Amino acid sequence: MKLHSIHSIAILTAFLLAPLAAEADPIQAGVAKVEITDRDAGPVNDPSYVKALVLKEGRNIAVIVTVDAVAIGEIGRIGNGYLTKVRAQLQKELGIPPTNVLINASHCHSVVRGDTDALTVQAVKAAWRSMVPVRVGAGTGHEARISENRRLKMKDGSEVDMRRAYAMPRDDAVAGVGPIDPQIGLLRLDREDGKPLAVLYNFACHPIMNPPSTGNSADFPGFASKVIEESLGEGAIALFVQGCGGDINPVRYKDVQHPPSAEPLGTMLGLSVLRALKQIETKSSGELKILNEIIALPRGTDLERRIVAIQAEQSKLLTALKPTDINFKSFLPLFVQQKISPDFPSFYSQGYLHDQALGRQNLLKLDDANRRSVDAYLENIHAMERLTRLNVNLALLRQHLAHNQAAGKPTLDVEIAGVRIGDFTLVTFPGELTVEIGLNIKRRAPAPFTFVAGYCNGYIYYLPTQKQRGNTGYAQEDCDCLVAPEWHELFEAKALEILKSL
Numbered sequence: 001m002k003l004h005s006i007h008s009i010a011i012l013t014a015f016l017l018a019p020l021a022a023e024a025d026p027i028q029a030g031v032a033k034v035e036i037t038d039r040d041a042g043p044v045n046d047p048s049y050v051k052a053l054v055l056k057e058g059r060n061i062a063v064i065v066t067v068d069a070v071a072i073g074e075i076g077r078i079g080n081g082y083l084t085k086v087r088a089q090l091q092k093e094l095g096i097p098p099t100n101v102l103i104n105a106s107h108c109h110s111v112v113r114g115d116t117d118a119l120t121v122q123a124v125k126a127a128w129r130s131m132v133p134v135r136v137g138a139g140t141g142h143e144a145r146i147s148e149n150r151r152l153k154m155k156d157g158s159e160v161d162m163r164r165a166y167a168m169p170r171d172d173a174v175a176g177v178g179p180i181d182p183q184i185g186l187l188r189l190d191r192e193d194g195k196p197l198a199v200l201y202n203f204a205c206h207p208i209m210n211p212p213s214t215g216n217s218a219d220f221p222g223f224a225s226k227v228i229e230e231s232l233g234e235g236a237i238a239l240f241v242q243g244c245g246g247d248i249n250p251v252r253y254k255d256v257q258h259p260p261s262a263e264p265l266g267t268m269l270g271l272s273v274l275r276a277l278k279q280i281e282t283k284s285s286g287e288l289k290i291l292n293e294i295i296a297l298p299r300g301t302d303l304e305r306r307i308v309a310i311q312a313e314q315s316k317l318l319t320a321l322k323p324t325d326i327n328f329k330s331f332l333p334l335f336v337q338q339k340i341s342p343d344f345p346s347f348y349s350q351g352y353l354h355d356q357a358l359g360r361q362n363l364l365k366l367d368d369a370n371r372r373s374v375d376a377y378l379e380n381i382h383a384m385e386r387l388t389r390l391n392v393n394l395a396l397l398r399q400h401l402a403h404n405q406a407a408g409k410p411t412l413d414v415e416i417a418g419v420r421i422g423d424f425t426l427v428t429f430p431g432e433l434t435v436e437i438g439l440n441i442k443r444r445a446p447a448p449f450t451f452v453a454g455y456c457n458g459y460i461y462y463l464p465t466q467k468q469r470g471n472t473g474y475a476q477e478d479c480d481c482l483v484a485p486e487w488h489e490l491f492e493a494k495a496l497e498i499l500k501s502l
């Protein structure tokens with residue numbers, strides 16, 4: 001037999017004896033939700049939920065949980081042991097590795113039940129039992145009408161933020177505003193018959209439109225999910241995953257002319273999600289992958305210096321307060337008179353036209369004195385507003401200085417997770433990331449449908465960019481922060497490394 005014939009037979013024999021390559025297992029998914037509203041805590045405007053999405057492809061498992069709560073630990077009703085308890089129980093009962101469980105807080109300020117950890121496990125177990133083969137699709141939507149950047153760029157080069165805790169700065173001192181992220185990140189999961197099973201949507205904005213006076217509320221994400229679920233039909237569940245909303249507020253957050261309401265904002269977001277879902281095609285094949293890493297971020301070592309700087313600014317403002325012989329009772333009518341009739345504020349115009357002892361000259365002198373008093377009083381008001389802003393952020397800096405000193409080590413361990421579901425990719429972080437961080441990561445990401453979520457698997461307060469971290473305007477994001485400015489570079493590098501691995 002010729003050599004080439006022997007070689008051909010060997011190849012054919014090897015092919016016939018080799019095991020057939022296993023086809024990729026289809027992704028299976030199950031969803032469930034459980035109400036977690038503490039109905040004994042006061043009036044309820046709308047319910048809050050924990051929702052669970054369980055995904056399985058062969059041996060790969062990923063669990064994504066969304067909670068209508070302010071944070072996963074540290075602040076609010078969910079304690080610091082919540083994440084560990086939930087993960088341990090799921091590993092014990094279902095064999096799910098702790099690192100395969102991703103939990104996101106919407107950051108709404110609802111009051112949840114004390115047993116939310118047990119209710120979370122209940123939701124995951126229900127989702128686990130309901131798993132079915134699914135078709136997977138990814139895409140994006142757009143919603144630019146419901147959010148605004150709360151950081152204001154001032155003409156002196158600093159930045160200040162808008163909060164209900166203090167007043168807005170003077171309009172004539174503002175030069176511009178920061179960006180928003182109008183993109184909605186979407187994961188669509190359909191049953192094999194084409195009926196929707198779940199929608200996961202990622203969007204960046206603080207859910208703080210419904211004030212506590214309206215009652216317990218899941219805020220705009222709750223209303224958005226309600227619109228989506230009612231439109232998709234029975235059994236479909238919408239899971240909101242908070243993005244990089246650290247410096248993004250609901251639009252007109254400081255409006256005092258109309259009662260605040262989250263429902264119109266949530267309805268607009270929900271409709272935008274539904275509009276975008278129509279453009280997403282799902283497919284039966286897709287890869288499921290989840291990664292989890294712990295990185296050490298340096299704690300801030302400049303907090304004491306920033307505290308001293310704020311105290312110096314306070315002293316400067318106090319020294320600049322001007323003496324004035326009027327109080328608010330006399331200031332207000334004088335201010336109104338000067339605005340209504342700048343040329344004749346103290347009397348009718350005819351009184352200024354008579355050149356007599358009690359006429360023109362005396363009125364002009366009175367007007368000049370009153371204008372100086374009103375201007376001084378206004379300057380004192382502006383100084384008071386700035387002092388209020390400084391006081392609030394000084395307290396935050398002191399709080400985190402004490403936190404870092406008590407920690408006993410110069411670094412803070414944080415968990416970064418990445419998950420890929422078909423073409424949908426998400427990287428997460430346990431803090432309040434500002435919007436520029438998310439925008440930058442998405443621009444640099446290797447895959448088109450890449451999204452970023454904060455408020456996941458823990459809570460370490462605000463995370464501003466390196467530039468924001470040194471802002472002399474002392475916005476909340478810059479002061480309510482545990483870490484050093486270089487945290488930003490470390491996180492982005494690790495996030496992009498994880499995304500490339502996915």
